[in-house]
Amino acid sequence: MTNWLATDTFIEIIYLVATALFILSLIWMRSPTTARRGVRAGELGMALAIGGTLLHHGIVEYRWILIGLVLGSIIGVPLGMVHMTAVPQRTALSHAFGAFCVTLVGTAEFYLRAPAVPRFMMAVLSMEVILGALTFTGSLMAAGKLQEVLPQRPITYKGQNVVNLSLLAVAIGVAGYLVHDSSHVHLFPVMLIIPLVFGVLMIIPIGGADMPTVISLLNSYAGLSAAAMGFVLDSKLLIIAGALDGASGFILSVNMSKAMNRSFTNVLFGAFGQEQITSAAAEAARPVHSATAEEAAAILSAANKVIIVPGYGMAVAQAQHKVRELYDSLSKRGVDVKFAIHPVAGRMPGHMNVLLAEADIPYDKLLDMDEVNGDFPQTDVALVIGANDVTNPAARNDASSPIYGMPILDVDKARTVMVIKRGMSPGFAGIDNPLYYLDKTLMLFGDAKSFVGGLVRELSGGGQN
Amino acid sequence: MKMDLLTSLYVFMLAGFIGFEVIRKISPLLHTPLMSLTNALDAIAVVGAIILTGEHRSTLATILGTLAIIAATSNVVGGFLITDRMLKMFKASGPKK
Numbered sequence: 001m002t003n004w005l006a007t008d009t010f011i012e013i014i015y016l017v018a019t020a021l022f023i024l025s026l027i028w029m030r031s032p033t034t035a036r037r038g039v040r041a042g043e044l045g046m047a048l049a050i051g052g053t054l055l056h057h058g059i060v061e062y063r064w065i066l067i068g069l070v071l072g073s074i075i076g077v078p079l080g081m082v083h084m085t086a087v088p089q090r091t092a093l094s095h096a097f098g099a100f101c102v103t104l105v106g107t108a109e110f111y112l113r114a115p116a117v118p119r120f121m122m123a124v125l126s127m128e129v130i131l132g133a134l135t136f137t138g139s140l141m142a143a144g145k146l147q148e149v150l151p152q153r154p155i156t157y158k159g160q161n162v163v164n165l166s167l168l169a170v171a172i173g174v175a176g177y178l179v180h181d182s183s184h185v186h187l188f189p190v191m192l193i194i195p196l197v198f199g200v201l202m203i204i205p206i207g208g209a210d211m212p213t214v215i216s217l218l219n220s221y222a223g224l225s226a227a228a229m230g231f232v233l234d235s236k237l238l239i240i241a242g243a244l245d246g247a248s249g250f251i252l253s254v255n256m257s258k259a260m261n262r263s264f265t266n267v268l269f270g271a272f273g274q275e276q277i278t279s280a281a282a283e284a285a286r287p288v289h290s291a292t293a294e295e296a297a298a299i300l301s302a303a304n305k306v307i308i309v310p311g312y313g314m315a316v317a318q319a320q321h322k323v324r325e326l327y328d329s330l331s332k333r334g335v336d337v338k339f340a341i342h343p344v345a346g347r348m349p350g351h352m353n354v355l356l357a358e359a360d361i362p363y364d365k366l367l368d369m370d371e372v373n374g375d376f377p378q379t380d381v382a383l384v385i386g387a388n389d390v391t392n393p394a395a396r397n398d399a400s401s402p403i404y405g406m407p408i409l410d411v412d413k414a415r416t417v418m419v420i421k422r423g424m425s426p427g428f429a430g431i432d433n434p435l436y437y438l439d440k441t442l443m444l445f446g447d448a449k450s451f452v453g454g455l456v457r458e459l460s461g462g463g464q465n
Numbered sequence: 466m467k468m469d470l471l472t473s474l475y476v477f478m479l480a481g482f483i484g485f486e487v488i489r490k491i492s493p494l495l496h497t498p499l500m501s502l503t504n505a506l507d508a509i510a511v512v513g514a515i516i517l518t519g520e521h522r523s524t525l526a527t528i529l530g531t532l533a534i535i536a537a538t539s540n541v542v543g544g545f546l547i548t549d550r551m552l553k554m555f556k557a558s559g560p561k562k
Contacts, residue, residue: 018509023483026503029499032494032495036552038502039502039545039548039549042506045506046506046508046545058516059516059519061521064518065518065519065534067531068535068538069534072538076539076543076544077546079543080543080550081547081550084554087551090543091500091501094504094543094544097536100536101534101540102510104529104533105510105513105533108517108523108525108526108529108533112526219503222504223503226507229510230477231473239477240477240480241509242507243484245484245506247484249503251485252500348500349493349497350493350498353493353555357551357556363494364557
């Protein structure tokens with residue numbers, strides 16, 4: 001290899017270009033029209049950075065690098081080809097992989113430098129390893145819950161937060177001690193194992209509805225641990241990529257916690273899974289109005305404006321393609337159909353948008369909460385499919401409700417509300433929804449997929465005569 | 466060494482601000498692909514793992530480094546792939562075919 005190629009300056013310039021491409025990549029993500037260009041920019045930046053790194057003069061042995069790159073690609077391809085409904089667990093799994101990489105590198109760097117690690121170096125190394133380790137096991141747990149190989153039910157016990165926070169405090173204490181005197185090499189495994197345990201314990205009390213916040217938070221931790229690794233390796237590229245990822249996860253966590261009306265400190269300290277609210281309100285079978293697919297289809301076809309509100313129930317029932325058919329047949333009749341997406345609908349930020357886009361619904365029909373809420377009073381029918389708490393008017397007007405203050409979709413302001421639901425069981429959070437007892441609300445009992453299918457049949461069959 | 470550290474902190478701070486400004490403007494519509502894209506970009510940690518592995522300073526470092534390369538590369542490949550697949554699906558309502 002020629003020496004002039006392998007100089008550090010040359011590699012640094014490549015890293016500089018890669019950094020610019022990464023930032024451009026995120027800038028282009030702003031709009032669906034340029035987003036794919038953003039992916040290209042990111043790919044190019046990544047290829048340049050990896051190529052440049054291979055020229056690094058310190059590299060004496062390429063065999064294991066190549067084996068790693070090849071094996072990683074072999075694992076990566078199926079992970080990139082998963083079905084769209086599996087995207088939340090795939091995302092959690094990739095946070096785990098990212099954190100795993102960071103933790104391993106941090107561990108290796110410690111043992112290469114020990115026993116005399118400079119204080120600042122030890123401080124960032126500790127941050128790298130602690131954040132990396134807890135993100136690793138935490139993300140694995142989250143992925144397991146989302147894939148339903150682990151129980152989704154939150155598991156809580158007395159003093160859970162005390163136990164968790166004390167564990168974390170011990171890990172930070174050990175880190176502090178190592179910063180003070182890094183010759184206690186035997187303490188390093190303690191600093192590694194405690195956060196691994198903490199990551200598991202942190203996710204145990206989390207239920208499905210909290211997943212959007214948790215995934216965002218783990219995203220942020222993964223980014224910060226990578227930035228810490230950048231400090232350890234003195235790599236500006238890594239610091240910047242980690243900071244961008246950390247900022248992105250942070251913003252999404254804040255969005256999600258706002259959308260669930262949780263205080264931000266509540267999220268930062270990982271104290272999710274509030275006390276389980278058992279719906280003490282005895283189910284005094286209040287009367288509801290129900291309707292058949294035929295009746296509902298008649299009302300829908302007479303409407304001018306319809307807003308569909310999808311929730312996790314639609315994803316579970318795999319109803320998005322039937323919903324697309326409903327959208328088509330209503331649009332054909334000149335009905336204006338839009339979709340209202342609550343920020344925490346589904347299991348990760350933007351989950352509903354991806355599922356509906358997969359079903360070929362144009363993205364300009366997918367409106368987020370702030371855009372769409374003003375439209376409900378002029379809407380003839382609001383059709384709720386598999387969403388519950390995000391439509392609960394108690395959040396707006398019942399100060400005693402556990403979800404009081406949570407921003408909701410103002411479904412109850414539409415002229416007619418239809419709710420497709422399996423039965424009258426309360427939603428995930430166990431909170432009764434007064435929406436269902438309104439005079440203008442029609443309950444459509446059944447499986448989301450088959451009921452929407454029934455609506456489509458009615459609309460295309462007996463409709464016009 | 467001290468100057469390096471300070472420069473790194475400046476870089477971190479500035480990148481954080483850029484991240485906030487850029488990502489705040491991304492529509493909630495694309496939050497899922499955003500997360501998979503940042504995940505792929507974050508896997509740039511692979512460069513650290515490559516150097517660690519290639520320098521071959523100890524057996525432990527080479528083993529951990531190789532595992533780290535595998536984990537990060539799978540994120541690079543899988544992350545870009547799925548982001549692009551998702552974005553391909555987002556279409557505007559254009560004239561009917």
